[in-house]
Amino acid sequence: QQQVKQSPQSLIVQKGGISIINCAYENTAFDYFPWYQQFPGKGPALLIAIRPDVSEKKEGRFTISFNKSAKQFSLHIMDSQPGDSATYFCAASFTNAGKSTFGDGTTLTVKP
Amino acid sequence: NAGVMQNPRHLVRRRGQEARLRCSPMKGHSHVYWYRQLPEEGLKFMVYLQKENIIDESGMPKERFSAEFPKEGPSILRIQQVVRGDSAAYFCASSTLEYSGNTIYFGEGSWLTVV
Numbered sequence: 001q002q003q004v005k006q007s008p009q010s011l012i013v014q015k016g017g018i019s020i021i022n023c024a025y026e027n028t029a030f031d032y033f034p035w036y037q038q039f040p041g042k043g044p045a046l047l048i049a050i051r052p053d054v055s056e057k058k059e060g061r062f063t064i065s066f067n068k069s070a071k072q073f074s075l076h077i078m079d080s081q082p083g084d085s086a087t088y089f090c091a092a093s094f095t096n097a098g099k100s101t102f103g104d105g106t107t108l109t110v111k112p
Numbered sequence: 113n114a115g116v117m118q119n120p121r122h123l124v125r126r127r128g129q130e131a132r133l134r135c136s137p138m139k140g141h142s143h144v145y146w147y148r149q150l151p152e153e154g155l156k157f158m159v160y161l162q163k164e165n166i167i168d169e170s171g172m173p174k175e176r177f178s179a180e181f182p183k184e185g186p187s188i189l190r191i192q193q194v195v196r197g198d199s200a201a202y203f204c205a206s207s208t209l210e211y212s213g214n215t216i217y218f219g220e221g222s223w224l225t226v227v
Contacts (some may be wrong), residue, residue: 043218098145102154
């Protein structure tokens with residue numbers, strides 16, 4: 001049973017466009033939803049995170065939208081740049097961020 | 113750079129050999145987590161340790177895998193009698209505290225290849 005489902009598996013966006021990655025979760029006990037960015041050969045790095053008492057959080061070009069009733073959250077990357085090309089993972093946890101359930105990842109390619 | 117340090121970065125083992133992966137957490141961090149990432153998949157939680165204690169090993173395979181975080185020295189993930197299916201990237205992460213909003217920091221991973 002996959003508790004966090006992520007889509008799409010891969011995404012190609014033109015430079016300057018908006019990249020949107022979606023995640024759905026099942027366990028309503030989750031209370032922390034981070035997004036990680038991973039470049040090839042590197043470890044994941046925290047990009048932005050949200051708690052379910054907030055519907056949206058924005059940091060620079062990155063925005064998380066959260067829909068508690070639908071048990072869904074999404075990452076929006078505005079003005080996508082080639083340097084944003086990476087694999088993005090959503091995750092969810094409760095009580096301990098270190099024990100997170102991850103989605104399977106989305107490989108984003110931003111074309112110049 | 114006082115980040116999470118993992119070694120070796122790449123390790124090749126023949127079937128039946130043992131693999132030992134080491135992780136030194138960030139300075140001041142006492143909580144260590146190990147994850148496994150299979151090709152084209154997300155990270156799967158394996159084990160959570162504090163100094164000298166295994167707190168949660170619910171993601172560890174029941175056989176051949178063990179982990180420790182001694183009072184002195186790095187955390188070690190040990191895989192005995194490796195099989196081809198163990199080929200994966202193993203990531204260590206660390207944090208200062210255990211709570212849901214805490215930032216965890218990942219190392220750059222150890223890539224295990226079993227031939």
